[in-house]
Amino acid sequence: MDLGIVAVAVGFLLVLVGIWGILTRKNIIKIVIGFSVFDTGLHMVMVGIGYVKGGTAPILSKGLKNNIFVDPLPQAMVLTAIVIGLATTALLLAVAIRIYKKYGTFDIREIKKLKG
Amino acid sequence: MEIFVPLYVAIPLGCAFIGSIIGIFSKAFSRLFTSLVLAFMAGLSVYLILLQKFPIVYTVGGWKAFNRVPIGIYMVMDGLSVYLVTIVNVIGFLSAFYSISYIKRFTGENYYYSLFSLMIAGMNGVILSGDLFNLYVFLEIAAISSYALVAFGIEKEQLEASFKYQVLGGISSLFILLSIGLIYWYTSTLNIADISRVLSHKSFPKTIVFVEIILLSAFGLKAAMIPFHAWLPDAHSSAPSPISSMLSGVLIKAIGAYVIMRLFFNLFAISYSIAYVITVIGTISMVVGVLLAIGQWDIKRLLAYHSISQMGYVILGIGIGMLVISKNGNMDIASLAIAGGLFHLFNHAVFKGLLFLNAGAVEYVTGIRDMKRLGGLAGGMPITASTSMSASMSISGIPPFNGFFSKLIIIIASAKAGYYVLSILAVFVSMITLASFLKVQRFTFFNNSGEKWSERGITIKEVPFPMCFSMIFLAVLCIVLSLMVFPSVRDVVLMPAVNVLLKSSVYSTNILGY
Numbered sequence: 001m002d003l004g005i006v007a008v009a010v011g012f013l014l015v016l017v018g019i020w021g022i023l024t025r026k027n028i029i030k031i032v033i034g035f036s037v038f039d040t041g042l043h044m045v046m047v048g049i050g051y052v053k054g055g056t057a058p059i060l061s062k063g064l065k066n067n068i069f070v071d072p073l074p075q076a077m078v079l080t081a082i083v084i085g086l087a088t089t090a091l092l093l094a095v096a097i098r099i100y101k102k103y104g105t106f107d108i109r110e111i112k113k114l115k116g
Numbered sequence: 117m118e119i120f121v122p123l124y125v126a127i128p129l130g131c132a133f134i135g136s137i138i139g140i141f142s143k144a145f146s147r148l149f150t151s152l153v154l155a156f157m158a159g160l161s162v163y164l165i166l167l168q169k170f171p172i173v174y175t176v177g178g179w180k181a182f183n184r185v186p187i188g189i190y191m192v193m194d195g196l197s198v199y200l201v202t203i204v205n206v207i208g209f210l211s212a213f214y215s216i217s218y219i220k221r222f223t224g225e226n227y228y229y230s231l232f233s234l235m236i237a238g239m240n241g242v243i244l245s246g247d248l249f250n251l252y253v254f255l256e257i258a259a260i261s262s263y264a265l266v267a268f269g270i271e272k273e274q275l276e277a278s279f280k281y282q283v284l285g286g287i288s289s290l291f292i293l294l295s296i297g298l299i300y301w302y303t304s305t306l307n308i309a310d311i312s313r314v315l316s317h318k319s320f321p322k323t324i325v326f327v328e329i330i331l332l333s334a335f336g337l338k339a340a341m342i343p344f345h346a347w348l349p350d351a352h353s354s355a356p357s358p359i360s361s362m363l364s365g366v367l368i369k370a371i372g373a374y375v376i377m378r379l380f381f382n383l384f385a386i387s388y389s390i391a392y393v394i395t396v397i398g399t400i401s402m403v404v405g406v407l408l409a410i411g412q413w414d415i416k417r418l419l420a421y422h423s424i425s426q427m428g429y430v431i432l433g434i435g436i437g438m439l440v441i442s443k444n445g446n447m448d449i450a451s452l453a454i455a456g457g458l459f460h461l462f463n464h465a466v467f468k469g470l471l472f473l474n475a476g477a478v479e480y481v482t483g484i485r486d487m488k489r490l491g492g493l494a495g496g497m498p499i500t501a502s503t504s505m506s507a508s509m510s511i512s513g514i515p516p517f518n519g520f521f522s523k524l525i526i527i528i529a530s531a532k533a534g535y536y537v538l539s540i541l542a543v544f545v546s547m548i549t550l551a552s553f554l555k556v557q558r559f560t561f562f563n564n565s566g567e568k569w570s571e572r573g574i575t576i577k578e579v580p581f582p583m584c585f586s587m588i589f590l591a592v593l594c595i596v597l598s599l600m601v602f603p604s605v606r607d608v609v610l611m612p613a614v615n616v617l618l619k620s621s622v623y624s625t626n627i628l629g630y
Contacts, residue, residue, distance in 0.1 A: 015294070022283065035286060038287075039290065042290055045294065045297055049297055073300070074297070077249055077296075077297075080249070084260075087256075088260060091260060091264060091282065095267055095275055096279070098275050099275045099276070102270075102275060111276050111279075114273055114276055114280075114354070
């Protein structure tokens with residue numbers, strides 16, 4: 001079985017779990033967790049996209065027999081995306097802490113000053 | 117010339133870094149430094165527009181294409197990019213200059229200017245990037261700094277608006293990343309020009325339709341088109357006023373509308389179904405946005421809803437152009453529609469930026485945003501009142517002002533293309549816009565029926581010089597931009613941008629050189 005397809009399938013599953021979490025949870029912290037799951041699933045999808053059957057890590061060295069490498073570009077993209085995901089999560093949590101200090105709750109049903 | 121292209125990203129990034137560190141010791145430094153840097157960049161953009169040598173392609177690190185595979189990251193400045201970059205930097209400079217007085221009452225000024233410069237760097241990067249993944253990275257820089265800036269006041273409303281904006285914006289960013297992954301899977305390249313070349317050699321599969329739909333909804337959310345608009349009124353009305361004017365004036369265009377144009381004209385082949393969807397979304401935004409706006413009493417919230425409606429005009433113009441091209445219709449009509457859309461994009465940046473700065477000036481003096489409690493400010497604040505009047509006439513399409521001409525071009529183009537219903541709707545929306553701005557003028561600046569300001573303990577006086585300067589500059593631009601209907605000006609400023617979209621098939625040849 002092709003490992004790449006497995007990674008893509010599991011990643012898509014995680015993406016769906018993450019979206020479900022963001023849409024249905026009422027607690028701000030759980031929404032942020034949903035985001036992290038979504039993000040991680042997406043990273044798995046992208047790593048899976050770069051997989052080549054029978055490929056090894058793309059490092060050239062002397063006496064190399066196997067000339068099939070996995071695609072390193074999605075891996076580089078995922079590294080960048082992890083950093084961006086860190087920034088997004090950090091900012092979300094920072095705002096969540098401030099919201100807790102002002103409203104005294106994490107429940108989004110209680111946080112509704114803006115309407116119309 | 118090539119060296120100027122990466123400077124558009126490097127200079128604001130450096131400014132953000134230096135400003136946040138030296139700003140700890142000297143507040144005056146970070147204030148003046150950001151304005152000076154952005155003034156330089158705005159001047160540079162105007163110079164490049166007048167230079168007329170497009171496209172300028174810069175390859176990061178000097179990696180040239182090998183075996184017809186582009187290796188390095190491309191930064192592309194063509195007619196459309198330079199047009200958008202000029203808007204971003206001119207409005208950015210004026211907002212930063214306005215902030216000199218306005219942000220004095222907040223703490224952490226150096227961080228404000230640092231985030232401001234980061235946002236400019238991100239938007240310039242999105243506009244100049246010729247590489248999809250790089251576009252995503254710059255988009256996140258611009259988006260994350262805008263999330264932080266919306267929450268800058270850290271009151272209840274700001275935090276709630278920022279959280280809502282972050283959740284919706286974050287979902288759309290992740291969908292953009294997903295679709296970039298899928299595009300890479302299908303074409304094995306990330307360069308926009310190269311993707312368009314590869315796609316033109318392949319058949320048109322279901323994968324691309326799926327990717328197009330994800331991208332349209334994700335960037336539609338960034339551009340606040342109607343089914344995805346819920347975050348905009350909260351975020352744009354809660355942010356500090358110079359930031360509202362940046363968000364409404366520039367951000368939704370640079371990371372929303374611009375990317376939609378670039379992707380659906382230059383990257384994917386133009387198809388009738390997508391053009392139809394874009395036109396419908398634009399029309400719905402135009403109509404529903406204005407209907408939601410007219411009942412508002414919070415002045416900034418009203419302006420925010422008008423942003424949705426006016427962006428609907430831009431998308432409508434672009435969509436009609438796409439429809440005409442996809443049906444192999446008359447290219448002159450397509451050119452007219454796209455020109456109207458792009459012209460309205462610039463005009464909206466100017467007058468909506470000005471209106472938010474006016475609302476900020478009113479809030480700066482009185483501390484009130486509710487129009488029911490305002491009134492009679494025209495005597496005490498003549499500059500704010502007169503600039504606000506010119507912006508209101510501009511947005512509602514009164515003849516000598518720029519908004520009239522761009523709306524007229526869009527209406528004529530849609531009528532010529534045979535979509536009479538759309539042109540009637542555009543006229544109708546323009547009339548409701550006029551009504552709603554008559555309400556703003558009457559209840560904010562004229563009607564003096566409420567209690568006297570002196571009884572409430574508020575002295576009405578004109579705002580300080582930096583705020584006045586920005587408002588007067590933008591009010592002058594409101595008139596000067598109508599010059600763009602004249603052929604000699606139009607050919608220099610507007611037509612290069614229109615031609616990039618119109619001759620969409622030669623884009624990849626121009627950039628890659630083969």
